[in-house]
Amino acid sequence: xxxxxxxxxxxxxxxxxxxxxxxxxxxxxxxxxxxxxxxxxxxxxxxxxxxxxxxxxxxxxxxxxxxxxxxxxxxxxxxxxxxxxxxxxxxxxxxxxxxxxxxxxxxxxxxxxxxxxxx
Amino acid sequence: xxxxxxxxxxxxxxxxxxxxxxxxxxxxxxxxxxxxxxxxxxxxxxxxxxxxxxxxxxxxxxxxxxxxxxxxxxxxxxxxxxxxxxxxxxxxxxxxxxxxxxxxxxxxxxxxxxxxxxxxxxxxxxxxxxxxx
Numbered sequence: 001x002x003x004x005x006x007x008x009x010x011x012x013x014x015x016x017x018x019x020x021x022x023x024x025x026x027x028x029x030x031x032x033x034x035x036x037x038x039x040x041x042x043x044x045x046x047x048x049x050x051x052x053x054x055x056x057x058x059x060x061x062x063x064x065x066x067x068x069x070x071x072x073x074x075x076x077x078x079x080x081x082x083x084x085x086x087x088x089x090x091x092x093x094x095x096x097x098x099x100x101x102x103x104x105x106x107x108x109x110x111x112x113x114x115x116x117x118x119x
Numbered sequence: 120x121x122x123x124x125x126x127x128x129x130x131x132x133x134x135x136x137x138x139x140x141x142x143x144x145x146x147x148x149x150x151x152x153x154x155x156x157x158x159x160x161x162x163x164x165x166x167x168x169x170x171x172x173x174x175x176x177x178x179x180x181x182x183x184x185x186x187x188x189x190x191x192x193x194x195x196x197x198x199x200x201x202x203x204x205x206x207x208x209x210x211x212x213x214x215x216x217x218x219x220x221x222x223x224x225x226x227x228x229x230x231x232x233x234x235x236x237x238x239x240x241x242x243x244x245x246x247x248x249x250x251x252x
Contacts, residue, residue: 020139023132053143054157056164057222085157093161093226094212 004029006036011043012113013075018051026062033066037073044113045070048106050081060095067100076116077101080109129196130176135167138179142194145181149190150252159192159250162227166196166246169223173216174198174244184249191232191251199243206238 002025007014013036019025033045045066049055055063067077080103082090090097103109127138142163146156163179170177177198184191203209210228215221224246228234233249 020136022136054139054161054164056161056168057226058164058168083157085154088154089157089161089230092158092229093165094222094229095226 002028003032006032008036008040008042011041011117012110013037013040013042013045014048015045016048016051020053021059023058026059030062030066030069034069034073037070037075042075043117045075045077046106046109046113047077047079048081048109049079049086050083050105052086053083055082055086055090055095057093057095060090060093060097063100064097071099076113078103078109078112080104080106125181127179127181128176129167129170129179129198132171135164135171138167139164141181142192145183145192146250149183149192151192151250152252155250155252158230159248162230162248163194165223165227166194166248169246170196170198170244174200176200177243184251186251189251191249193247193249195245195247197243197245202240202242202244203236203238204240206236210236 004015004017004025013033036042063079070077078101082102101112103112127141128134129138139160142160146159151159167179175198177196180195182193184193208214210225212225213221231248232251235247238244
């Protein structure tokens with residue numbers, strides 16, 4: 001599999017990452033999301049990483065890029081479901097995902113996006 | 120007591136995924152807790168990427184270690200690339216000669232119990248890391 005499916009729900013795009021991504025899958029996801037934000041005029045992107053056992057600096061950079069790209073395209077990004085061990089590791093690695101909004105689970109992530117979109 | 124378990128090539132980004140999965144499997148087998156496991160796999164992923172991106176590819180050797188009642192896992196990343204010219208600079212957070220974030224080497228060092236680096240300009244680089252239960 002070389003692409004991660006992106007689900008469209010109203011103004012939201014939902015992505016659930018369930019595979020250990022090699023670089024090309026990560027880069028494809030970045031491109032696909034950027035294109036779909038523009039195509040569907042999406043206002044929000046929710047990325048569920050609860051299945052990811054590790055986030056290294058490459059994946060971390062991809063997440064930051066997606067958040068930055070969507071901001072430029074007038075969409076908000078929330079990353080949800082990070083495992084506690086992944087959070088501990090990321091901070092020790094020196095990666096704090098500045099500028100990326102996070103929530104503990106999908107429900108809380110959707111709450112953040114709904115509130116943000118009402119403004 | 121040591122025994123060499125396995126050698127894997129690091130020649131493509133798919134190899135990094137395979138290496139991560141093997142590290143995970145052996146870390147679970149050794150009995151690492153989830154945080155230790157996650158740290159070690161992440162460190163391995165960073166170093167495997169360095170081997171590929173800066174060393175032009177190389178090999179990863181796995182060794183299972185036993186010390187008293189502690190179990191450990193040793194990973195050796197080896198390449199015959201250009202080597203590291205200035206180790207002090209390379210071991211600085213945020214410094215990179217590539218397109219990354221400059222966290223690979225220093226970050227990996229922080230995530231593991233033991234870290235050892237050998238490099239010679241024009242000959243290559245060898246980095247070994249150990250994690251204990």
